[in-house]
Amino acid sequence: MEGNLFDRNRRDLILFAGLALLVAVIFLTQGSVYSLRMLVEAGCYAMIALGLTIQWGYAGLFNVGVMGFIAAGAASSVLITFPTNPDFWNSNGPQLVGIFLVKLAFSAALLWLANISGRFGAGRRLRGLLIVIAIAVAYLVLSAHMTVMAEQIEANSGWIGGLGLPVLVGWIVAGVVAGIIAWFVGKICLGLRSDYLAIATLGIAQIIKHFLKNADWLTRGTLTVSPLPWPVETPSGGEFIMARASYLSLVAIAVVIIYLLLERAYNAPWGRMMRAIRDNETAAEAMGKNVTSRRIEIFVLGSVLMGFGGAMLIHFASIYDPSGFLDLNHTFLIWVMVILGGSGNNRGAIFGAIFVYIVWVMSEPITLALFDVIRTYGVAWFDWEPPSDFNSRALQMRVFVIGLTITLVLRFAPRGLLPERQARH
Structure with missing residues (x-):
């Protein structure tokens, strides 16, 4: 029995062990302060990726407005937790x-x-x-x-300022607000086909961002709001390691709890019904299932996790700037995480979020080191004069690296590195 269990989870164990080794190497080469920051942000993205994987992986809902729910959740938490004006x-x-x-x-x-x-x-x-x-x-x-x-x-x-309530209350409110917005969006859009749903959610995300960006009375607009409170002790006197480790512990606990609840839901009758609607909507409707209501249900649940994760992410950054929410960082990157990890697999969403975020963050310092080598030997051997903006191009390389990564995955593992397992009932 133990051998069979190991065989069934061999790929998961190997991939997560490799991911742990990669994290250990980063700790040794980049230091604890940098590595802890990276892991906290990756954990927040993992929460958001779990929200997307249940929308797309459980129910087949093509949501490209992830940024809007992250921004709405972040703004809600700021208004709840920031000191009063x-x-x-x-x-x-x-x-x-x-x-x-x-x-x-x-x-x-x-x-x-x-x-x-x-x-x-x-x-x-x-x-x-x-x-x-x-x-x-x-x-x-x-x-x-x-x-x-x-x-x-x-x-x-x-501007109106905040209410000065605890950060955990702000995170919960962030999820609730994102869920309420998702309910209204669902009532309007979930009767549309997948391509029209994608266009609608993309447009709504832009509406939310531009409203928050221009509502100076509500969010201070581009003037930003900082410093945002933390649910744990903030790094005072340069003690970044303990503060970030405490924040990481809180994020990890939240991700584990959500993962366990989603796993239970996936294997419950509710999860089987969602997958039945995804795989054959006509057959599910013929069996008496209210397809639209169930889709709204899963859309709201996924958006709640996006709002919750967005609030965790913005509080860790300690500064709220509506202009900082970008489709590249807060929609496209999360889709890459879900596709690479394996849609419909909660462990795949977590693995994909952490791995892709590491690739996203580490591509810049690795590219800078590579550019230094090219510059050194290019000048010494060929008397080459590098362009003045040579180093600034390293930041742009992360987009190329992510694009190359997802291309390779789609070529050699089209269902993701940890694909959804075919359930047998």
Whole structure:
């Protein structure tokens, strides 16, 4: 029995052992401070990759708006945990925000009533007309109030500040906010085909980013917010190792707990139902499954993990800048992690996140060392004059290295290094 267990998990053990050896080499060559920072960030990306792998691997949902949910979660956590702004609370800002929330709730109720008007005898065309009217009224009311509110808050207090609550509360709220946004996105988009869903999520991610970037009254926009609080002791007096090791421990515990819960869900009837919908939607619907509701369910769950991971990542960076959220870093890179590790395999998502992030981070110093060798021997042997921006090109090489990595994986392991195992029930 033990031999069979080892045989079934041989590839996992070999790959994770190789990954551990790679991490050990980085610790020896780059030092503990740098390596711990890299592992913390890789752990945060692993949380986000788990969110994407259940959307794509469990249910086949092609979400290319990952950046939007990360940014929304990060902004929510900042607003919950950053210290309060006394200037805001001593002005008429709280009253304006309160009125805005009331109008927002009224608009949501109006839209909900228009959506269920069919239950009260409204025809399809009338229901559509009522929904359009509700959206138009909500837009006019909310945009007019937001314009006045933003002008007065920025003039009187700069921005609203935070609530000063514990960081763990901020992380939970980040997941909840990302989940709420995902629910609205799902209600609108999950009836679309996969290619249209991709376009819709990409557009929504850009809307979220540009709103946060330009909402100075809410997020300070490009002025940034720092220093963000940590859930553990911050590195004071240069004690980076203990502080980062404590943060890494917290991130690792969160990833392990989420992994165990997802593994349990994957092997439960719920997981089998999700895979049935992914593999044959028509057959699952014929068996009485509500395909759209189940897709919304998995989309929300994955987005919650993205928001949670985004909050962990931004607090570790200790600075919030909406301009820092990029499709390359916060969507494309995560897709590479999931594809390389193996979609539908939670261990593959974790392995892919850590390995790809190591490749992403270490490609720059390795390229710099290689460029130094080329420069030295090029000048000595060929009297070659290197370009003035030779070193700055090393940063651009990481994109080439990641592209080469994913190309090789798709060529030799199209299902990922740790592919999803075919379940037998």
